[in-house]
Amino acid sequence: xxxxxxxxxxxxxxxxxxxxxxxxxxxxxxxxxxxxxxxxxxxxxxxxxxxxxxxxxxxxxxxxxxxxxxxxxxxxxxxxxxxxxxxxxxxxxxxxxxxxxxxxxxxxxxxxxxxxxxxxxxxxxxxxxxxxxxxxxxxxxxxxxxxxxxxxxxxxxxxxxxxxxxxxxxxxxxxxxxxxxxxxxxxxxxxxxxxxxxxxxxxxxxxxxxxxxxxxxxxxxxxxxxxxxxxxxxxxxxxxxxxxxxxxxxxxxxxxxxxxxxxxxxxxxxxxxxxxxxxxxxxxxxxxxxxxxxxxxxxxxxxxx
Amino acid sequence: xxxxxxxxxxxxxxxxxxxxxxxxxxxxxxxxxxxxxxxxxxxxxxxxxxxxxxxxxxxxxxxxxxxxxxxxxxxxxxxxxxxxxxxxxxxxxxxxxxxxxxxxxxxxxxxxxxxxxxxxxxxxxxxxxxxxxxxxxxxxxxxxxxxxxxxxxxxxxxxxxxxxxxxxxxxxxxxxxxxxxxxxxxxxxxxxxxxxxxxxxxxxxxxxxxxxxxxxxxx
Numbered sequence: 001x002x003x004x005x006x007x008x009x010x011x012x013x014x015x016x017x018x019x020x021x022x023x024x025x026x027x028x029x030x031x032x033x034x035x036x037x038x039x040x041x042x043x044x045x046x047x048x049x050x051x052x053x054x055x056x057x058x059x060x061x062x063x064x065x066x067x068x069x070x071x072x073x074x075x076x077x078x079x080x081x082x083x084x085x086x087x088x089x090x091x092x093x094x095x096x097x098x099x100x101x102x103x104x105x106x107x108x109x110x111x112x113x114x115x116x117x118x119x120x121x122x123x124x125x126x127x128x129x130x131x132x133x134x135x136x137x138x139x140x141x142x143x144x145x146x147x148x149x150x151x152x153x154x155x156x157x158x159x160x161x162x163x164x165x166x167x168x169x170x171x172x173x174x175x176x177x178x179x180x181x182x183x184x185x186x187x188x189x190x191x192x193x194x195x196x197x198x199x200x201x202x203x204x205x206x207x208x209x210x211x212x213x214x215x216x217x218x219x220x221x222x223x224x225x226x227x228x229x230x231x232x233x234x235x236x237x238x239x240x241x242x243x244x245x246x247x248x249x250x251x252x253x254x255x256x257x258x259x260x261x262x263x264x265x266x267x268x269x270x271x272x273x274x275x276x277x278x279x280x281x282x283x284x285x286x287x288x289x290x291x292x293x294x295x296x297x298x299x300x301x302x303x304x305x
Numbered sequence: 306x307x308x309x310x311x312x313x314x315x316x317x318x319x320x321x322x323x324x325x326x327x328x329x330x331x332x333x334x335x336x337x338x339x340x341x342x343x344x345x346x347x348x349x350x351x352x353x354x355x356x357x358x359x360x361x362x363x364x365x366x367x368x369x370x371x372x373x374x375x376x377x378x379x380x381x382x383x384x385x386x387x388x389x390x391x392x393x394x395x396x397x398x399x400x401x402x403x404x405x406x407x408x409x410x411x412x413x414x415x416x417x418x419x420x421x422x423x424x425x426x427x428x429x430x431x432x433x434x435x436x437x438x439x440x441x442x443x444x445x446x447x448x449x450x451x452x453x454x455x456x457x458x459x460x461x462x463x464x465x466x467x468x469x470x471x472x473x474x475x476x477x478x479x480x481x482x483x484x485x486x487x488x489x490x491x492x493x494x495x496x497x498x499x500x501x502x503x504x505x506x507x508x509x510x511x512x513x514x515x516x517x518x519x520x521x522x523x524x
Contacts, residue, residue, distance in 0.1 A: 064411040064457040082409050090409075115410040120359050120369055121451060122507035128455035128464035 032287025
């Protein structure tokens, strides 16, 4: 089974700075149809963010012609819409009334009218419908893990040294995986451009961990990341931080090199999330992929040397 | 599709104006030649811009912008009195097209053609030397065809679907006539035609507005 090169880059990109261990690759088989699904519910929210991508024979498979990814939870359904920059990456939101028990299903369905509902002309009369695609009915299901709540530190704290420790404390029962994900944005005293990047680290889900500021924001060395993540990824980080990993794997994240030795740092904001993950079930029609349900909690702190 | 239904109010108004004008005009021509002399035929050609006005209650993110189109047609005019003409005009608006737009179903673009028969009056409002300016207006009936071409990123073959509709509307404009010799006049016209309630039996009915510049020769 081959692994798509873009996906293999995930470990490299996300672990250059202080990963405790590599984030597992998502394997995309080079035969058959594969799906990647991520559903995430942030503490305090009632709507889960869902993102999905389909691959056919290892290549991105766009959903077109009325074929679409639909997410359902109990009696609620929503169509995942596309992101302009990618031709097979879709996202949306769905209400989850009972997060601990509701099953979330993502399926490939044929919806010729709903997918054209934003058009100005009467699509019910004027329609080119190629019919259901060969993947119709393929589905994946997942359950979210137990809720997570960050109980320490207090949000909005400012740290002044890279040796300072962020004492993380949280609640909830362990699931399959647990990660710290931070979205860091630093402003320079000399350069008008911000630097933004994502840091991720797997951790034990034992309700306590100390994180050193310097592990997230190094003083020297080069970090391969994006100088400007752009609206799409930034939006994801704000509302769906775990999906940043998917964004990286799906190619939205274009690496560039930051040399911290040459960067006159003024201050940084650190959007910090703890993400508990639970693996879902890929339907038998799919040949591979990944289905993950996440619950997270986040807070923002500041580093101002 | 609904059958033709011409606005009775506009027809009545036009008829009333015509009767009144005839009543106050010079004696009705008694010979066939003098009657024919009151008629003129004007083939015309020009350029138009089609705009779509959708129902604001319908939420659509992709508003169409059609490119300009060629128009041509033929007008038959009857001079009831020196300052008033009755006209019947046929105009064909050839295909105008949008650029490609994209949504989750794929890429698509629309094209539009319309055939319009207009009935109305022209009232002379200004004269300079032999040049005459008329203001005109009236009712119209239309037959319009909307086409969509859809493209599916090579996953499925692209395709095309069309549907047509008929209805009514109105028009207004100004026409300038300048004699080239005793029998031929040059005509320059600016027209606004409004085609109301296209595909009115659907939930996405819309109006079409054609703004046109036309040149013609009146014989």
